Amino acid sequence: xxxxxxxxxxxxxxxxxxxxxxxxxxxxxxxxxxxxxxxxxxxxxxxxxxxxxxxxxxxxxxxxxxxxxxxxxxxxxxxxxxxxxxxxxxxxxxxxxxxxxxxxxxxxxxxxxxxxxxxxxxxxxxxxxxxxxxxxxxxxxxxxxxxxxxxxxxxxxxxxxxxxxxxxxxxxxxxxxxxxxxxxxxxxxxxxxxxxxxxxxxxxxxxxxxxxxxxxxxxxxxxxxxxxxxxxxxxxxxxxxxxxxxxxxxxxxxxxxxxxxxxxxxxxxx
Amino acid sequence: xxxxxxxxxxxxxxxxxxxxxxxxxxxxxxxxxxxxxxxxxxxxxxxxxxxxxxxxxxxxxxxxxxxxxxxxxxxxxxxxxxxxxxxxxxxxxxxxxxxxxxxxxxxxxxxxxxxxxxxxxxxxxxxxxxxxxxxxxxxxxxxxxxxxxxxxxxxxxxxxxxxxxxxxxxxxxxxxxxxxxxxxxxxxxxxxxxxxxxxxxxxxxxxxxxxxxxxxxxxxxxxxxxxxxxxxxxxxxxxxxxxxxxxxxxxxxxxxxxxxxxxxxxxxxx
Numbered sequence: 001x002x003x004x005x006x007x008x009x010x011x012x013x014x015x016x017x018x019x020x021x022x023x024x025x026x027x028x029x030x031x032x033x034x035x036x037x038x039x040x041x042x043x044x045x046x047x048x049x050x051x052x053x054x055x056x057x058x059x060x061x062x063x064x065x066x067x068x069x070x071x072x073x074x075x076x077x078x079x080x081x082x083x084x085x086x087x088x089x090x091x092x093x094x095x096x097x098x099x100x101x102x103x104x105x106x107x108x109x110x111x112x113x114x115x116x117x118x119x120x121x122x123x124x125x126x127x128x129x130x131x132x133x134x135x136x137x138x139x140x141x142x143x144x145x146x147x148x149x150x151x152x153x154x155x156x157x158x159x160x161x162x163x164x165x166x167x168x169x170x171x172x173x174x175x176x177x178x179x180x181x182x183x184x185x186x187x188x189x190x191x192x193x194x195x196x197x198x199x200x201x202x203x204x205x206x207x208x209x210x211x212x213x214x215x216x217x218x219x220x221x222x223x224x225x226x227x228x229x230x231x232x233x234x235x236x237x238x239x240x241x242x243x244x245x246x247x248x249x250x251x252x253x254x255x256x257x258x259x260x261x262x263x264x265x266x267x268x269x270x
Numbered sequence: 271x272x273x274x275x276x277x278x279x280x281x282x283x284x285x286x287x288x289x290x291x292x293x294x295x296x297x298x299x300x301x302x303x304x305x306x307x308x309x310x311x312x313x314x315x316x317x318x319x320x321x322x323x324x325x326x327x328x329x330x331x332x333x334x335x336x337x338x339x340x341x342x343x344x345x346x347x348x349x350x351x352x353x354x355x356x357x358x359x360x361x362x363x364x365x366x367x368x369x370x371x372x373x374x375x376x377x378x379x380x381x382x383x384x385x386x387x388x389x390x391x392x393x394x395x396x397x398x399x400x401x402x403x404x405x406x407x408x409x410x411x412x413x414x415x416x417x418x419x420x421x422x423x424x425x426x427x428x429x430x431x432x433x434x435x436x437x438x439x440x441x442x443x444x445x446x447x448x449x450x451x452x453x454x455x456x457x458x459x460x461x462x463x464x465x466x467x468x469x470x471x472x473x474x475x476x477x478x479x480x481x482x483x484x485x486x487x488x489x490x491x492x493x494x495x496x497x498x499x500x501x502x503x504x505x506x507x508x509x510x511x512x513x514x515x516x517x518x519x520x521x522x523x524x525x526x527x528x529x530x531x532x533x534x535x536x537x538x539x540x
Binding site: 006007008009010011012013014015016018019020021022023024025026031032033034035036037038039040044047048050051054055067068070071111112113116133152189190191192193194196198201206207209210211212225229249265266267 | 275276277278279280281282283284285286288289290291292293294295296301302303304306307309310314317318321324325334337338341342381383384386401403421422440445459460461462463464466468471477478479480481482495535537
């Protein structure tokens with residue numbers, strides 16, 4: 001994800017869009033590989049785009065900066081970054097007209113500000129926005145499918161669900177991910193570390209991560225996430241269960257306690 | 271900022287660290303230029319570091335992955351990224367010992383997991399952590415001062431305030447930023463766009479950004495941020511006030527309403 005907008009850099013807005021998208025992708029069994037956040041500035045957008053494309057992702061979602069005002073400059077920044085011109089897209093223009101007609105939003109006149117939202121990089125396609133005005137934008141760049149979505153959360157979510165996720169799902173095919181989370185009590189991270197044997201981390205597709213959660217009533221608390229990805233659902237499950245069983249018995253042998261075990265992607269936390 | 275941790279990519283954790291740091295820097299009159307978030311994986315950390323250094327920032331703050339467990343691999347990732355070895359740092363080791371002694375946290379033994387937190391890239395210096403165990407780390411790379419801080423918010427904040435901000439303040443010298451935010455009612459972004467005259471955006475150091483805030487009781491609401499940066503406090507103030515006055519009168523002439531005006535950095539919002 002490339003998030004565009006100074007509001008994210010000055011702490012005005014928390015990047016809840018990234019959290020939402022990351023957790024949706026995790027539930028699908030894939031991973032948001034990187035989140036890059038840049039200022040709304042043509043050079044920053046262009047260089048952020050290049051950073052993201054350099055890693056050759058299957059998909060890149062650019063969020064923010066598609067609106068009618070001059071501070072919305074994502075498409076121009078992208079066009080600079082890839083060295084392609086911008087052109088008025090008729091299909092996008094009719095989507096915008098239709099939006100104003102449907103909502104009966106005052107004058108139907110296609111002012112320059114409204115038209116601006118239909119000016120796309122050459123070769124890009126507009127993507128229908130059922131909630132707001134600015135269409136999403138889709139373009140193929142060096143093997144990466146790039147989607148540009150508005151930053152307004154309701155619009156971003158709607159276009160992501162309707163138009164982005166189906167394509168990701170198609171690409172993903174049959175990858176499965178199994179998640180198990182444990183809450184531990186009475187053990188410090190430095191004591192936990194040697195209990196998680198290196199062999200466990202070496203299982204193909206396995207990921208183990210601990211999060212210290214402070215001390216309550218004199219007892220150190222930790223949350224421990226285990227995730228296993230595999231092309232076979234049963235394999236993912238089997239390995240995850242095995243890893244958790246090993247960790248559990250090591251922890252109990254060390255005199256600490258597993259307070260709870262939860263199956264499924266870790267829940268979002270503030 | 272380079273934030274390290276899968277929890278941020280799967281939506282388990284909201285990046286409130288970035289919001290906190292961004293808003294602190296904004297209040298100081300400077301800007302967090304970029305936030306990059308990567309997985310806890312050696313290659314991802316190394317390539318994220320390179321992305322961040324490529325823009326030659328004065329400061330880079332790397333957050334997360336300094337703890338004792340094997341999933342804490344920020345320092346190894348950095349060392350790979352810059353092609354420098356890792357070495358046990360005696361000063362860091364004594365900080366860690368002191369932490370355990372001070373807190374009386376069970377055994378004083380320097381286990382490999384505890385020692386790990388003192389193994390720094392060659393040439394790096396440890397930075398005292400008054401709140402937790404893992405010391406921060408400071409190193410100079412190609413004209414950028416890099417600080418690595420723990421991801422636990424209380425530890426990150428404590429080291430940032432004590433050791434990072436003073437250096438940023440010194441570098442900043444006397445740069446001043448003036449912020450004014452307006453809440454508007456009864457105008458759409460596409461109608462607002464032409465009212466903000468291009469000349470206003472051309473003032474040196476001026477930044478104007480609108481945020482649509484939905485429709486309430488049939489009236490469209492927008493928040494509009496104006497920021498002006500200058501070496502002279504009076505100049506920043508003067509230009510910001512002038513811009514706001516111009517925008518205000520254009521908006522009122524268009525039949526819309528300025529509901530409120532607020533001086534100071536925009537407040538954080540969920």
